[in-house]
Amino acid sequence: MSHTVTIQPSGHKIVVEQGESVLEAGLREGFALPYGCRNGACGSCAGKLLAGRVHYPDGKPAAITDDEIAQGKALLCQARPDSDLEVEIREVGAAKDIQVKVLPCRVAAMDKLSHDVMRLKLKLPATERLQFLAGQYIDIILRDGRRRGFSLATAPHEDDFLELHIRHVPGGRFTDHVFTDMKEKTILRFEGPLGSFFLREESDRPIILMGGGTGFAPLKGMTEHAIAAGLERPIEIYWGVRAKRDLYLHDLAETWAREHENIRYVPVLSEPAEEDEWSGRTGFVHQAVSEDHPDLSGHEVYMSGPPAMIEAARTAFASCGLPDEFLFYDSFEYASDTLHALDGN
């Protein structure tokens, strides 16, 4: 039997299915509830029970005392509702609300998505989870302390594995390793989540997501989050690459557009190959956006990818009237290769 949980002070309602914890249901429905370990050990998911009853199927979690339970505290990662509930908990609204961690992870899967893009699926230790906002990135910390930034391509509710889309930079210290001798089960270290490039959910402006190459990665996380959260705002995804073989998850993007009325997908090729027989859009991706939207004053734009694309688009979109405060971007700058201490400072 399912139960409805009303979150205060937001008033958001979550339907918790039989056997699910309140946190699992909340994340599944796209709400940014705070959490850390997801196994009852850290206390990050604590909320105050204002009405209703819960139980803990595996016994009282380590991070809560009998006194705290008596005072109405509940650990939402473990709590199963016995009735409809009203719970007070502060939802995560900004990157500053999330703890940045340095964690080890194991490369659980490597799939070559195209001639120069590898998907890595990273698995965290059993007792750890990474909370993040859709679109944020992590820094992989190399053995010598150098760092390489990669965007999270998954939505926050799918945190069993962290997914990265890595483009091979020939001669690049880290990406050469990924494409030549890295094997599944390799252990990496990273710091994250980082950055302020994440989907703003409080706005009701139509959204444009624009990516160049692997700039598609954070946009995938944002789109999957928007779908899970039931966002009904129009979302237009412009993906710019050189040729058709570079649209490494083209079918997925087409499926989003086919299955969701509010999603439109526009692939744009800058140098289509002859064998592509391409009848779609060509040219630079930011030009396709400005051609379709000569007036961007009412939109919100998120863009990620090569620095040259970001620079050109900033100027172009300002001329289309996009206010600065509604433009969000991650420019895939190359690492300056300053050494950082391994302790994450």
Ligand SMILES: Cc1cc2nc3c(=O)[nH]c(=O)nc-3n(C[C@H](O)[C@H](O)[C@H](O)COP(=O)(O)OP(=O)(O)OC[C@H]3O[C@@H](n4cnc5c(N)ncnc54)[C@H](O)[C@@H]3O)c2cc1C
């Ligand atoms: C916030 C952020 C998010 C990012 N997200 C992603 C992502 O999701 N997917 C992804 O593939 N990349 C992403 N990048 C870019 C990525 O971090 C770099 O491409 C990567 O660090 C290259 O590492 P490397 O050790 O192989 O190359 P390096 O050893 O750092 O570089 C070797 C040589 O290649 C040049 N170079 C480095 N990167 C590039 C590049 N991208 N294009 C052209 N020349 C380059 C350098 O100037 C240098 O001369 C992101 C960058 C940032 C800052």
Ligand code: FES
């Ligand atoms: S997330 Fe750590 S106790 Fe619930």
